Structure formats: structure tokens, C-alpha cells
Amino acid sequence: MTIQESLAEAKAAYHELMTGRAVAEFRDQNGETVRYQAANAFRLAAYIQDLENQLATTCRPSAPMQFWGR
Structure with missing residues (x-):
């Protein structure tokens, strides 16, 4: 599983938890x-x-290339 997939799954679980859909209730x-x-x-x-x-x-962009000399 990639980091992006793990992040999407974790955010979905957090949303479920925050909206009350991840709560189990029993007597x-x-x-x-x-x-x-x-x-x-x-x-x-x-x-x-x-x-x-x-x-x-892991996704940080690199600095722009610079050329030195004549």
C-alpha cells in the first residue's frame, strides 16, 4: 500500500469516526x-x-537547475 493510499484510507476512517458512523452500539x-x-x-x-x-x-520538488560558466 502506498502512502497516498494509506492516507486516503485514514482520512476516510477519520471522517466515519467524526460523523458517528464508526461507532458500534449494543445492549x-x-x-x-x-x-x-x-x-x-x-x-x-x-x-x-x-x-x-x-x-x-517524498514528494518535495527539487530546486531549479542552474548552469554556471560561460
């Missing part, structure tokens, strides 16, 4: 509702930032 044996979030939003955001940093260092 336990006492009838109480339990909500479980599949991922920690802060850790996921840090992972996205790390991937973006990796991508920035």
Missing part, C-alpha cells in the same frame, strides 16, 4: 447501552499528520 446483559468507538480520534489524527509529513518529504 449488554443488563439492558444498558454501550457505545464503542473503533478508533481513538486523536491517535488517528496524529497518524494522518504523520502520513502527510511522509508524503511531503
Whole structure:
């Protein structure tokens, strides 16, 4: 998997988490509702930032060529 693919997947997961679609909800044996979030939003955001940093260092444009002499 490329960095771009990982980043797209992580952003999609973050979107799902932030919009409430990545929350599992069930009733336990006492009838109480339990909500479980599949991922920690802060850790996921840090992972996205790390991937973006990796991508920035691998895709950094080089300096323009300069010719010296006559």
C-alpha cells in the first residue's frame, strides 16, 4: 500500500469516526447501552499528520537547475 493510499484510507476512517458512523452500539446483559468507538480520534489524527509529513518529504520538488560558466 502506498502512502497516498494509506492516507486516503485514514482520512476516510477519520471522517466515519467524526460523523458517528464508526461507532458500534449494543445492549449488554443488563439492558444498558454501550457505545464503542473503533478508533481513538486523536491517535488517528496524529497518524494522518504523520502520513502527510511522509508524503511531503517524498514528494518535495527539487530546486531549479542552474548552469554556471560561460
